[in-house]
Amino acid sequence: MTVTLADVAARARVSPATVSRVLNGNYPVAAATRERVMRAVDELDYVPNGPASSLAAATSDLVGILVNDIADPFFGIMAGAAQGAIGAGGAGDALTEAGRAAAGTAHERPTGTSTDKATAKATDKTSDKTSEKVSEKAGGEKLAVVCNTGGSPARELTYLTLLQRQRAAAVILTGGSLEDPEHLAAVAAKLARLAEAGTRVVLCGRPPLGEPPAGEPAVAATLAFDNRTGARRLTEHLLALGHRRIGYVAGPENRTTTRHRLEGHRAALAAAGVAEGPTVHGRYDRSSGYEATVELLGREPDLTAVVSANDTVALGVCAALRDRGLSIPGDVSVAGFDDLPFAVDAVPALTTVRLPLHDAGARAGRLALGTEAPPQGGVATIAAELVVRGSTGAPRGA
Amino acid sequence: MTVTLADVAARARVSPATVSRVLNGNYPVAAATRERVMRAVDELDYVPNGPASSLAAATSDLVGILVNDIADPFFGIMAGAAQGAIGAGGAGDALTEAGRAAAGTAHERPTGTSTDKATAKATDKTSDKTSEKVSEKAGGEKLAVVCNTGGSPARELTYLTLLQRQRAAAVILTGGSLEDPEHLAAVAAKLARLAEAGTRVVLCGRPPLGEPPAGEPAVAATLAFDNRTGARRLTEHLLALGHRRIGYVAGPENRTTTRHRLEGHRAALAAAGVAEGPTVHGRYDRSSGYEATVELLGREPDLTAVVSANDTVALGVCAALRDRGLSIPGDVSVAGFDDLPFAVDAVPALTTVRLPLHDAGARAGRLALGTEAPPQGGVATIAAELVVRGSTGAPRGA
DNA sequence: ACACGGATGGAAAGCGCTTTCTATCGGGCA
DNA sequence: TGCCCGATAGAAAGCGCTTTCCATCCGTGT
Structure with a gap:
């Protein structure tokens, strides 16, 4: 029922081997023969x-x-950028172009007869392009798929296994990870076997794995966000404004991102000799920010600033504050983290820490493809930049 | 180098066939034998x-x-929900649980010795569960992967081909589509062959394909959003408040979603005998909303309301208005669409049209799995609900 | 006590493609 | 003119797993 290589071979009156070679373009095939094969492929819609x-x-x-969490733009942006670098045929940033290019691209190959042939042609084109003796390592056009773990360690492992089963060309793990040693070890082990099997492993926005066993090569290329310094700068900013009673709405416990940001915050406080304010852990969503703020104010009614796990949480914090009749930043300053697109639209606009999600994702994509050389030592630290906006100001009476 | 079925068979002193049967659990295998095989699987980390x-x-x-667009929560939410319905082992909504369950799940199997064995165990567990003669059609645990087309028709086709190559169990297409007839035909053709090959096809938030050829079965189960009615209600709301000069910031041209929402808007205006205000097309992002608003105000300075393609765009609209010193809704009312999570956090909170993205996504997931019966006639229309918040009010002097 | 059938396990034939290893065909060169 | 070589194409051996027959084995019914 379905068309196979053999069918194409028969129709083109060549051997299956030849068809394979034409399609993969890594072996010399006479132009005439190739032509014949391509025609057959087209005609049979193989x-x-x-x-x-x-x-x-x-x-x-x-x-x-x-x-x-695929519903979180933090991941969406990185994934989209990585995907753009991987699948867009080198165009780099298809995602950004997407909106604009929404129309037109479909007509680029007017030679096709039946609609479906356009697809076959596209495939051919690709083969053509790569048929000019592309080295194996160069990594041609790959297909990126994103897997949503939902933060579940079990699912993370399941997907890794799936990818291992599929003999994936590369795997990119984005975002912080759970700090459970058992899970960490399991992931490290899995990644090691993947790497061993030739799958390129890239960590994006996640701290590096432990050192590889001995003098063995690093398993993964790592792009780590400098959450610690980012958080530190943010708290320093608040301290400079005069805040001394700062609440902290942290992310889920046992997560690297949560810990690093908290550490940066504490480092700033310690350096300034300011006592740590109340801290509440929660999820990375707005309602968590809302609830945490209520809790925070309960514990310490005269807070003058609240630092949030990320921008989304900050939105919830703002809402809670507003509902209590507190003005921002008049009564309480609020800070976010990540600088997601909507941060600038909050009222007042959120002071936050910008992470170059798009760049990091794109770079991760290139690393996965092998287009870009891995960083020295296997780990690159990506700087986070403080972005001061309207949601933070001097505390009343400062 | 890699462990194969045969290796496991050898170690368990059974034939490869038996190992396969144990792993797939669709054939009676004596408990003792099964036990032996499982041990071998574990030990070899197969x-x-x-x-x-x-x-x-x-x-x-x-x-x-x-x-x-994977960076857009509109898609992220649907994809996440679908994924939850598909991959979470029936738990239904892993995504929502994710944050809370962020810790702990890793320890559930304390019997494991080496860390990596935990994975193998998990696999076994699955087999166990399904080994009790699950009918083929029931659709066990599947793995969902999301493919980001970036709105590019070519990429859409490429991914469909990829999925076809992989002999995917199902395909879910989310969101509106390009209205180019050629592309539509190409997609329809591709989907037809997929369906023919046994891949279940689900459209989620996208209008149905054309009718299938003759008395043939529908190719796809469709969940279509009632964008038209939603948009109509929204404009009716504005009209009821007294607005007569309403600007419209539309999405990209040639997209079904854009057209349907615009049609609903126009229908409301026509029914009320109100002249259509200026319309500007743009992308689905905030800067597009900003630019369009500038354009709109240039054309028609005394607008009293602006309807946006979606919530993200509305954020840009608000920013532009604010920058012009116009108050919302005092001077100009603003409305969004979709009711994404951040809509309630805008200041003032956005009046919008709620689309049950999460439910739709989850349902799409179940349809893909075959867990849920397709709707009558193959197409279910999903209602959109008007949500009135603070960003809309009576125009000045009404 | 003997034949029969259910319960198990093995043998082996592919699934559709890639990739050596060969075979063939012309030419260029001595 | 004859030989060796480069350029092409084909033959065939798998890749690792599923699954359709078959072959056993043992408990039962009579």
Whole structure:
């Protein structure tokens, strides 16, 4: 029922081997023959069987991107950027172009007859392009898929196994991870076997794995966000404004991101000799920020500033404050983290710490492709930048 | 180098066939034998070769979710919900639980010795569960991957082809589509072949495909948002408040969502005998809303209300208005669409049209799994609900 | 006590593609 | 003119797993 390589071979009156070679373009095939094969592919509307190729070639062109929460733009932006770098044929940033290019792209190949042939042609084109003896390592066009772990360690492992099963070309893990030693070890082990099997591993916005066993090569290329310094700068900013009673709405416990940001915050306080204010842990969503703020104010009614786990949480913090009749930043200053697109639209606009999510994601994509050389020592630290806006100001009477 | 089924068989002193049967649990295997095999699997840390199984079984457990923009929560929420319904082992909504459950889940299997064994165990557990003669159609645990098309029709087709190659179990297309007839035909053709090959096709938040050829079964189960009615209600609300000069910041041209919302808007105006105000098309992002508003005010300085393509755009509209010194809703009312989580945090909170993204996504996931029966006639229309908040009010002097 | 059938396990034939290893065909060169 | 080589194409051996027959084995019914 489905068209196979053999069918194409028969129609083109060549051997299956030749068809394979034409399609993969890594072996000289006479122009005439190639032409004949392509015609047959077109006419039969042949689509290669992925599993079969992957099995025979022992590789696939899948790249997995793991995210903690796909509904959170923090991950969406990184994933989109990575995906753009991986799948857009080098165009780099298809995501950004997307809106504008929304129309038109479909007509680029007017030669096609039946609509579906356009697809086949596209495939051919790709092969053509790569057929000019592209080295194996160069990493041609790959297909990125994003896997939503929902923050569940079990699911993270499941996806990693799936990707391992699929013999993925690369895996990108984004965002902070759970700090449970058992889980960490399990992930490290899994990544080690993936790397061993030839899958490129990239960590984006996540701290590096432990050191590799001995003099062995690093398992993963790592792009780590400098959450600690970012958080520290943010708290220093608040301290400079005169705040001394600062509440902290932290992210979920046992997460690296949560810990690092908290550490930066505490470091700033310690350096200034200011006592730490109340801290409440919660989720990375707005209602968590709301609830935490209520709790915080209960514990310490005269707070003059609240630092949030991230921008989304900050929105909840603002809402809670407003509902209590407190003005921002008049009565209480609020700070976010990440500088997601909506941060500037909050009223007042959020003071926050910008993380170059887009750049980091794109770079992760290139690392996954092998287009970009891994950083020295395998780990690059990505700086976080303080962005001061209207939501922070001097405390009353300062 | 890698462990294969045969290795496991050898170690367990059974035939490969038996190992396969234990792993897939669709054939009676004596408890003792099974036990032996499982031990071997554990000890060797065996991970099945996905491509090989897919090839032999002619199916895979991949479910593809196509989204237009992964950085947009509109898609993220649907994708997350779908993914939760598909991959969470029936738990239904892993995404929501995620934050809370962030810790702990890793310890659930204290029997494991080496860290990596935990994974193997998890796999076994799954097999166990399904080994009790689960019918083929029931659709066990599948793996959802989301594919970001970035709104590019070419990429949409590419991903569909990829999924076809992988012999995906199901495909979910989310969000509106381009209205280009050629592209539409290409997609329809592709989906038809997918369906024909046994892949379940679900459209979520996208209008139905054209009618299937003759008396043939519908290719796709469709969950269509009633954007038209939603938009109509929204404009009616504005009209009821007394607005007569309403600007419209529309989404990209040639998109179904854009057209439907615009049609609803116009229908309301027509029904009320009110002349249509200026309309500007743009992207689905905040800066587009900002720019469009500047343009709108240039054309028609005395607008009293602006309707936006969606909430994100509305944020940009608000920013532009604020920058011009116009108050919301005092001088100009603003309305969004979708009711994304941040809509309530805008100041003033956005009046918008709520789309049950989460429910729709989850339902799409169940349809993809075959857990839920497709709607009558193949198409279910999902109602959109007007949500009135502070960003809309009576125009000055009304 | 003997034949029969249910319960298990093995053998082996692929699934569709990739990739050596060969075979063939012309030319260029000595 | 004859030989060796580069350029092409084909043959065939898998890749690792599923699954359709079959072959056993043992408990039962009569």
